[in-house]
Amino acid sequence: MKLSDIAQVIRTKNAGPRRLTLDIMFGSDADYRRVAQSPALGAANIGRLYRVPAEQVTIIPYPVGRAIKIVMARAMMAGDPGDVDVYGAQQHAPLLGIEI
Amino acid sequence: MSASGRVLAELAHRQRPIRLLGASGQLGYGIPARSFGAGLERRPDLIGCDMGSIDIGPTYLGKGEMATSPEATRRDLRRVLRAARDLDVPLVIGSAGSAGAAPHLDATLDLLREIGRTDGRRFRMATMRADIPRGALLDAIGSGHVTSFDGMPDLTREEVTEAANIVGQMGMGPFRRALAADVDVIVAGRACDTAIFASLPALLGFPIGLAMHMAKIIECGSLCCVPGGRDPILATLDADGFVLESMNPDRRATPTSVAAHSLYEQSDPFTMHEPDGTLDLTHAHYEAVDDRRTRVSGAAWRDTTSPTLKLEGARKIGERAVLLCGSADPRFIAQCKDLLPKVAEVVRDLVCEDLPMDYTLRFRVYGIDGVRMVAPDDEPSPGEVFIMAECIAPTRERASEVVRSCKQFLLHHGYPGRLSTAGNVAFPFTPPEVSLGPAYRFNIYHLLRVDDPDALFPVEIEDV
Numbered sequence A: 001m002k003l004s005d006i007a008q009v010i011r012t013k014n015a016g017p018r019r020l021t022l023d024i025m026f027g028s029d030a031d032y033r034r035v036a037q038s039p040a041l042g043a044a045n046i047g048r049l050y051r052v053p054a055e056q057v058t059i060i061p062y063p064v065g066r067a068i069k070i071v072m073a074r075a076m077m078a079g080d081p082g083d084v085d086v087y088g089a090q091q092h093a094p095l096l097g098i099e100i
Numbered sequence B: 001m002s003a004s005g006r007v008l009a010e011l012a013h014r015q016r017p018i019r020l021l022g023a024s025g026q027l028g029y030g031i032p033a034r035s036f037g038a039g040l041e042r043r044p045d046l047i048g049c050d051m052g053s054i055d056i057g058p059t060y061l062g063k064g065e066m067a068t069s070p071e072a073t074r075r076d077l078r079r080v081l082r083a084a085r086d087l088d089v090p091l092v093i094g095s096a097g098s099a100g101a102a103p104h105l106d107a108t109l110d111l112l113r114e115i116g117r118t119d120g121r122r123f124r125m126a127t128m129r130a131d132i133p134r135g136a137l138l139d140a141i142g143s144g145h146v147t148s149f150d151g152m153p154d155l156t157r158e159e160v161t162e163a164a165n166i167v168g169q170m171g172m173g174p175f176r177r178a179l180a181a182d183v184d185v186i187v188a189g190r191a192c193d194t195a196i197f198a199s200l201p202a203l204l205g206f207p208i209g210l211a212m213h214m215a216k217i218i219e220c221g222s223l224c225c226v227p228g229g230r231d232p233i234l235a236t237l238d239a240d241g242f243v244l245e246s247m248n249p250d251r252r253a254t255p256t257s258v259a260a261h262s263l264y265e266q267s268d269p270f271t272m273h274e275p276d277g278t279l280d281l282t283h284a285h286y287e288a289v290d291d292r293r294t295r296v297s298g299a300a301w302r303d304t305t306s307p308t309l310k311l312e313g314a315r316k317i318g319e320r321a322v323l324l325c326g327s328a329d330p331r332f333i334a335q336c337k338d339l340l341p342k343v344a345e346v347v348r349d350l351v352c353e354d355l356p357m358d359y360t361l362r363f364r365v366y367g368i369d370g371v372r373m374v375a376p377d378d379e380p381s382p383g384e385v386f387i388m389a390e391c392i393a394p395t396r397e398r399a400s401e402v403v404r405s406c407k408q409f410l411l412h413h414g415y416p417g418r419l420s421t422a423g424n425v426a427f428p429f430t431p432p433e434v435s436l437g438p439a440y441r442f443n444i445y446h447l448l449r450v451d452d453p454d455a456l457f458p459v460e461i462e463d464v
Helices: A029-036 A043-050 B003-013 B033-041 B059-063 B070-087 B102-119 B134-142 B157-162 B172-180 B193-203 B208-218 B255-261 B330-351 B396-411
Strands: A009-014 A019-025 A058-062 A067-073 B018-024 B046-052 B091-098 B124-128 B146-148 B165-168 B185-188 B233-237 B242-246 B271-274 B277-280 B285-290 B293-297 B300-303 B308-327 B360-366 B385-393 B433-449 B459-463
Touching: A029 A067, A043 A058, A043 A067, B003 B172, B003 B193, B018 B033, B018 B070, B018 B193, B018 B208, B033 B070, B046 B070, B046 B193, B059 B165, B059 B308, B059 B433, B070 B091, B070 B102, B091 B102, B091 B193, B102 B124, B102 B185, B124 B172, B134 B146, B134 B157, B134 B433, B157 B308, B157 B433, B172 B185, B172 B193, B172 B459, B193 B208, B208 B233, B208 B242, B208 B271, B208 B277, B208 B293, B208 B300, B255 B285, B255 B293, B308 B330, B308 B396, B330 B360, B330 B385, B330 B396, B360 B396, B385 B396, B396 B433
Parallel strands: B018 B046, B046 B091, B091 B185, B124 B185
Antiparallel strands: A009 A019, A019 A067, A058 A067, B018 B233, B124 B459, B146 B433, B165 B308, B233 B242, B242 B293, B271 B277, B277 B300, B285 B293, B308 B385, B308 B433, B360 B385
């Protein structure tokens, strides 16, 4: 089952101009637990998908919001020359096809 | 007596919950009239608006211009000013004019004075500038009071000198002083969003953790609801918690949707650092009051022992021009990642014949990797692509010269297997070269340790 089949929200945005945060939100506690436990949402796999060393990926489970937050440094500061996404709002595509 | 004096006196005298209306996140893009009217019917004790952010990129801070259009900004300011004056409650605006530096704040104040004149409204207005004097900042670097975070390089004296505008995010102190000075309207330069809404409750002795948590949510309007949106939101705060209710009846603040709002644009949903202290949401509790209102409790607050301000600054890096075109030739598209650097070399040989290489020229190919920071190599070629060539050069003329040369040589560039020898690209209009004005980048994003943050943000009062 793909993450896009089970998650209610899959989004990215800047958290300050130097960090990118990915939020994945679920419609039920069961869905949340199932994905939160999956290694597919671990730092190693996320680091591989986003070409960032695993040590630089922070995974924060947020059960009260039925969500998983992932944080990593942006390759370049928001708005720097060569930036492709000033707000960081369209970087979630690599997450959609993750197999759970 | 002015609005803030009246509200402070009333709430100090009668212990009751305080009502705060989050009228708009990013003021200046329009406030839905019906839900705003519903908010006013609830007789809030304060109307607050967040008017700026660093999230919008460096150009507005660098250039000294607002992100919002003058007309929409004027309309929004008139709406909230009228409402606040009719109810005789304080109007509090933070991060004025999109980026909160002097030009942004002054433009906002001019609009408010103009509205006062044309509407025949008189009011007492407090203003707090957020600009950090260069001299003070250079001294602070010298004494080791400026630190980097989030991997930003250390702040140099040169960057301070070159920054077009430098602001510090003020906390609650300046707002508390403004409220206590008995005014009708408070307009601050760059400020923490929380200070806009937490300062009045803090002044009245409400628990600061609850006030801060409430402020963090309502500064975004009804984004914490499902479905989320920009409608105004009402918070009712008492000594043990606060209730959230969107003023649009179709939006529901549910325990999960409100809890999830702590994720929005934050790198940590549990701990948030403010200039005045730290907000701890580890034990925050969200409970449904009914199917569209939620009560929140449990936030904790720790005062800081070492006040720290977040500094923001932007510097000009050149003038920007772009070339806009597309291709529908499969062979060109298949090879474009190899072709475009070659076109850039041809352009360089032409425009640098008697001038140095004083510009950058980048290509973005939408349809392949124009949007994604990380794009796979193995996707099937699209039928069409949009190509934007972007030049940043020391002058407008130089940037324009580069993209014009680029256009001609991209159009006629020969490559292996080429069939479409009449031209490689399609222009949506001509001229397809567009000058976009000055380009900026953030060059200051650092922490300033200060003994007395309030001294940096004096309150000025005028009668409009």
